[in-house]
Structure formats: structure tokens, C-alpha cells
Amino acid sequence: MDSEVILQALYYIGKKIDRPVDKITALKIIYFADRYHLRKYARMITDDKYFAMEFGPVASFTKDVLVQNDFTCSEKDKEYIKSFIKINKDQYTSVPKELDLDMLSESDIEALDFAIEKIFKSYCKENQWKMKDLTHQYPEWKKFEKTIESEDAKREDMDIRDFFDNPVDLEDDPFQVIPDKLVKLSKELFLEC
Numbered sequence: 334m335d336s337e338v339i340l341q342a343l344y345y346i347g348k349k350i351d352r353p354v355d356k357i358t359a360l361k362i363i364y365f366a367d368r369y370h371l372r373k374y375a376r377m378i379t380d381d382k383y384f385a386m387e388f389g390p391v392a393s394f395t396k397d398v399l400v401q402n403d404f405t406c407s408e409k410d411k412e413y414i415k416s417f418i419k420i421n422k423d424q425y426t427s428v429p430k431e432l433d434l435d436m437l438s439e440s441d442i443e444a445l446d447f448a449i450e451k452i453f454k455s456y457c458k459e460n461q462w463k464m465k466d467l468t469h470q471y472p473e474w475k476k477f478e479k480t481i482e483s484e485d486a487k488r489e490d491m492d493i494r495d496f497f498d499n500p501v502d503l504e505d506d507p508f509q510v511i512p513d514k515l516v517k518l519s520k521e522l523f524l525e526c
Contacts, residue, residue, distance in 0.1 A: 336410045338436045339379050339395050342366070342445060344417050345434060347427030349449050355424045356399045357388060358453065361464035364390045365448035365507075368471070368496050370440060373511045375522035377493070378441045384488040385477035389468030391488070399425060451507045470506075472498040494524070 346362050347354050367377040381392035398414060417432045418425050434442075452464065468474055473495035480489060497520040499513075500506055 335380065335436065336394070336398070336414065338441075339363075339381065339392075339398060340414050340417060341432060341434050341436050342378060342441070343395070343398065343425070344427045344432045345437065345442070345445055346449065347418060347425060349445070350453070353424040353426045356396075358464060359399060359425065360391055360396060361389065361468060362445070362448045362453055363392050363395050364468060365452050365464075366441075366444040367392065369447045369508065369511070370444035371493065371496050371523065372508060372516045372519055373444070374440050375519040375526075378437070378444055383473075383491040383493065385474050385481055385491050386488045387481055388465045390471075390474050390491060447507075447510075451510075455507075470500045470503045471496075472500060475500075494520070497523075 342363060343359060346359055363379060363381075364383070367379055367381070367383075371377050379392055379395060381394050383390050383392055385391075399420060417428055417430070419428055437445075452467065469478070473491050476495065477489040477491075497516055499508075
């Protein structure tokens with residue numbers, strides 16, 4: 334996980350949406366972008382550690398950045414983060430000054446745009462909870478559904494390899510834009526590394 338990549342991704346989301354972004358929406362966009370990128374390019378954007386939680390998959394360090402927990406980065410990194418995104422209780426905004434997005438590749442931007450345009454703007458823009466509900470349809474979260482919903486656990490470690498699996502009962506899966514053959518190849522490449 335790289336704090337600069339995560340900051341640049343959050344900054345990009347804030348600029349693209351062009352209004353304050355609630356933290357749940359940001360975390361879901363990051364998840365959908367990481368899932369897309371992994372399935373298409375055999376690596377995640379953030380390389381963050383994922384947990385299954387009540388509101389779906391959560392990128393751990395990204396969540397810490399957004400809730401300003403005592404996250405494990407240097408004071409220099411904390412100041413860097415605070416200089417480009419303004420965080421309040423429930424949401425954040427990208428500051429007006431420009432941040433060089435040199436840590437994000439073209440494919441990273443493609444994945445972020447997919448999550449913003451095809452998921453957030455297409456049918457979740459007016460209701461952040463639709464994104465949460467959609468995350469609950471994917472096998473990587475579903476395997477923990479009973480445990481999480483029964484409150485036996487607040488969070489469960491997710492296996493990134495499960496991101497390659499397709500949902501069983503989701504008719505209009507936005508990830509169908511990535512051919513199964515490519516997903517299979519990406520999984521093979523990912524498992525070799």
C-alpha cells in the first residue's frame with residue numbers, strides 16, 4: 334500500500350465528483366476501482382488490505398485516512414494528505430490547488446473512471462446505500478455475510494483472490510465489461526506474483 338497513490342486516488346475522486354464526497358461513497362469507489370483493475374490488469378490500484386465489514390468491503394488504510402485514525406504513516410505523509418484533501422466528520426473535498434497525479438497510471442485512472450461513471454453516477458449517485466447494497470452482491474463479501482450480519486465479528490479478512498469470482502445472482506453486473514477470458518488471465522498473472 335502506498336499512501337501517495339491512495340491520496341491521489343481520493344483527490345481524483347473528489348475532483349471528478351466536484352462536490353463533497355461522503356466517506357462511504359469514497360470507500361466504495363475505491364473498492365470498485367480496485368476490483369476492476371485487479372480483474373483487468375492483475376493488480377489493485379491501492380494495494381490496500383481489505384476487510385469485509387457491515388457496509389461491504391473496506392480498504393483499511395484508505396478508511397484510516399478518511400476517518401483520520403492514528404494511521405501508520407509518517408508525519409510528513411499526514412501533512413501531505415491534509416494539504417490536498419480536507420476531511421470533516423462525514424465527508425471530504427479535494428482542495429482547489431492542483432495535485433500532480435503522477436502516481437496513478439492510465440489504467441488506474443481508467444478503473445477510477447469506471448467506478449465513478451459506471452457505478453456511482455449511473456445508479457448510485459443519489460443514494461450512497463445503493464453502492465453498499467451492490468458491494469454485498471459480490472462473492473468476496475458474501476462469503477462473510479452470515480458472520481458480519483450476526484454481529485459475531487465486526488470485520489473479516491478478505492482474500493483478494495476472491496475478487497476474481499463472479500457474483501451468482503447479479504443480473505446487471507457492471508464488471509461484465511471485462512471479458513471472462515481476460516479475468517482468467519489476470520487471475521493467473523496475479524497468482525504467479
